[in-house]
Amino acid sequence: MKQPENNVYTVSRLNGEVRQLLEGQIGKVWLNGEISNFAAPSSGHWYLTLKDTLSQIRCAMFKGRNKTVTFTPKNGQQVIVKAAISVYEPRGDYQLIIESMLPAGDGLLAQQYEALKLKLAAEGLFAANTKRPLPSKINKIGVITSASGAAIRDVLQVLKRRDPSLEIIIYPTQVQGELAAKQICQAINLANSRLEVDVLLLTRGGGSLEDLWCFNDEGLAHTIYNSALPIVSAVGHEVDITISDYVADLRAPTPSAGAELLSKDSQDKQQRLITVQQRLQQSWSHYQLNQQSKLQQFAYGLQKQDPKRRLQQFEQLFDEMQLRLDSALANKLYQAKLRQQQLQSRLERQSPTQVINLEARNVQHLSSRLKQVMKDIMARKQQQFNSQAHQLDTVSPLATLSRGYSISRDQQGHILTQAGQCQSGDIMTTQLAQGEIKSKVL
Structure with missing residues (x-):
């Protein structure tokens, strides 16, 4: 077989070009999955696997990014991540470089919010030149909100204090739940068909992202954009910014602030200044959003030449070797x-x-x-x-002696058994049971 002369890749070159292709062509994605094999070595980086019932993918989240995570990830936890697709060149494995991580419930809503915001911005719904100016003289104000909520009480109180001559028409609707977005659209369309007010105030009190979710509805955004009547959005607190705020002609940070913007008193000039500031801030937000979109496009191109990714590859390799060493x-x-x-x-x-x-x-x-x-x-x-x-x-002879018998011996100690064994004048010894008797034979 003849060896090819041109276009012979090394393994390192192939993995490098595949990494650049994935990073440049696909870019960043939102991903929902379950955490497993979570590891946090001493370097401060995080390594984990995201999986579902059929598949899994390895992920890395470097310490500059994971400091923004407000919870401690655990194995078995469902999360939503925003990540860039890349390749870990030493092994040739494709992986995700995580930029942000949220628990699955909040993360899914945040993902949908960001996606819709980018889509509507691209369609021009946030453009400053499409905003309708408020009427120079306002006699009637239409308030779209819940008839029993705290927002309507705050709005009526402020309007009564600042300009009792204003006529208020309330278009009651739900401001939370599955039917809320549809009812708000119907209220806006009703006000536009009657043309009985000079301006509309869309408002409700503060709440969680889930509570305010009806104001992030795409259909509601188009209804606000297509309204012939100017609309002021005063949803939630100052930190709560919804899609309705971006599309509306003017945003007020609170329901009370919205009522102040639409009413005049001795501080009318100051309120106009506030209105101009609000428009300026809104225009600046839209400009930032457009610039952010362009910046992301430039960032995708820059990633191909970014040395930081190469450094992250080495850091990941070091952490992998450290984890293997610890395990060994x-x-x-x-x-x-x-x-x-x-x-x-x-x-x-x-x-x-x-x-x-x-x-x-x-x-x-x-x-x-x-x-x-x-x-x-x-x-x-x-x-x-x-x-x-x-x-x-x-x-024993001693027993015999004890019965009264005795034993006689001659001078040589021989026992005398016959009288003829001794002669007259011989000395003999007689042994008794108690003591001895010496006698002389006569």
């Missing part, structure tokens, strides 16, 4: 500990202490048996001795 050391220590336990068990089985203890118990047992045998032998010998002593006592 832990396994080595476990094996050594297991081997020590096995040797300890063998040593205990071969220890002379056990043999000595066993032999000591045997010696103690034999000693006890020996003492018992000796005791039995002594008892038998004592019994035999007593029996023989009794027999001896029955034939």
